[in-house]
Amino acid sequence: MQPVISIEQLTKTYASGHQALKSIDLDIRRGEIFALLGPNGAGKTTLIGIVCGIVNPGTGRVLVDGHDIVADYRQARSKIGLVPQELYNEGFESVWTTVRFSRGLFGKAPDDAYIEKLLRDLSLWDKKDARILDLSGGMKRRVMIAKALSHEPSILFLDEPTAGVDVELRRDMWAMVHRLRERGVTIILTTHYIEEAEEMADRIGVIRQGEIILVEDKERLMVQLGSKRLTLQLQQPLAQIPAGLAEYPLLLSADGQQLAYTFDAHHERTGIAELLRRLGEQGIDFKDLQTSQSSLEEIVVNLLRAR
Numbered sequence: 001m002q003p004v005i006s007i008e009q010l011t012k013t014y015a016s017g018h019q020a021l022k023s024i025d026l027d028i029r030r031g032e033i034f035a036l037l038g039p040n041g042a043g044k045t046t047l048i049g050i051v052c053g054i055v056n057p058g059t060g061r062v063l064v065d066g067h068d069i070v071a072d073y074r075q076a077r078s079k080i081g082l083v084p085q086e087l088y089n090e091g092f093e094s095v096w097t098t099v100r101f102s103r104g105l106f107g108k109a110p111d112d113a114y115i116e117k118l119l120r121d122l123s124l125w126d127k128k129d130a131r132i133l134d135l136s137g138g139m140k141r142r143v144m145i146a147k148a149l150s151h152e153p154s155i156l157f158l159d160e161p162t163a164g165v166d167v168e169l170r171r172d173m174w175a176m177v178h179r180l181r182e183r184g185v186t187i188i189l190t191t192h193y194i195e196e197a198e199e200m201a202d203r204i205g206v207i208r209q210g211e212i213i214l215v216e217d218k219e220r221l222m223v224q225l226g227s228k229r230l231t232l233q234l235q236q237p238l239a240q241i242p243a244g245l246a247e248y249p250l251l252l253s254a255d256g257q258q259l260a261y262t263f264d265a266h267h268e269r270t271g272i273a274e275l276l277r278r279l280g281e282q283g284i285d286f287k288d289l290q291t292s293q294s295s296l297e298e299i300v301v302n303l304l305r306a307r
């Protein structure tokens with residue numbers, strides 16, 4: 001299937017001389033939830049800004065649903081809804097007027113029934129006549145989302161959508177993302193809450209210093225790069241790891257009560273049986289044990305550290 005967004009050899013150097021993007025190649029699949037992860041300053045907002053026509057591209061090519069973002073700007077932009085990182089709203093207008101007007105900006109015929117549904121979905125209906133100026137920060141963010149969706153885009157960009165929002169709004173936002181996805185909308189998000197990406201995304205991209213260092217299906221990423229940890233609660237605390245166990249990558253907790261062993265769960269030989277036998281030989285007894293899977297957060301942090 002043709003990708004809904006195709007980015008080829010895209011570069012961006014700001015007037016300051018800073019190269020924010022270095023030859024990015026990235027395809028976004030139609031209907032997926034794609035999470036773009038990376039540290040501060042990696043280039044996420046720059047990349048999104050270029051695709052959405054807010055930041056001038058350097059060299060390279062970007063197609064949105066087959067439309068070139070430079071040569072065919074209006075067509076490309078009409079496919080996209082953007083919820084930017086910063087809140088900015090026209091303060092004096094009402095919620096209803098603002099969202100309705102936003103639809104008009106994209107040349108779409110008025111559809112009050114659609115706008116009503118949108119405001120209801122975002123729990124904004126009872127605020128429809130309020131001035132945006134008078135709304136709380138969370139409500140303002142909901143208005144930003146309503147504006148982004150006002151022209152029924154088939155692609156939605158969410159740049160740090162849940163930074164600083166309360167639990168309720170975050171939950172509403174993710175419920176909305178799921179509903180949109182069910183309707184076939186492609187969603188691209190950046191987040192610093194990696195557990196959100198872990199929960200939501202179909203694919204993960206990691207960007208660092210203007211370069212995409214990884215794009216992978218989330219499930220595959222977690223299986224391929226994830227490791228498991230076995231933690232043993234010891235009967236007697238240890239002062240140090242005995243020399244007889246030196247070849248194992250073991251970690252002893254500061255209080256000497258826990259021994260942790262990290263292993264590759266996909267390897268045929270995890271080494272656990274052998275380790276437990278060796279512990280027995282050393283006279284080390286344990287009263288409990290548990291295993292845990294590494295999180296996407298650990299995987300991404302390790303990836304960024306490894307380069």
Ligand SMILES: Nc1ncnc2c1ncn2[C@@H]1O[C@H](COP(=O)(O)OP(=O)(O)OP(=O)(O)O)[C@@H](O)[C@H]1O
Nearest residue numbers: 014015016018020039040041042043044045046047
């Ligand atoms: N208008 C600008 N002029 C010059 N440099 C800029 C401009 N905008 C961004 N940069 C620089 O480009 C780099 C990438 O910034 P960008 O905002 O795209 O990163 P980001 O990954 O979105 O970061 P964050 O997670 O902090 O939002 C940074 O080093 C930033 O300082």
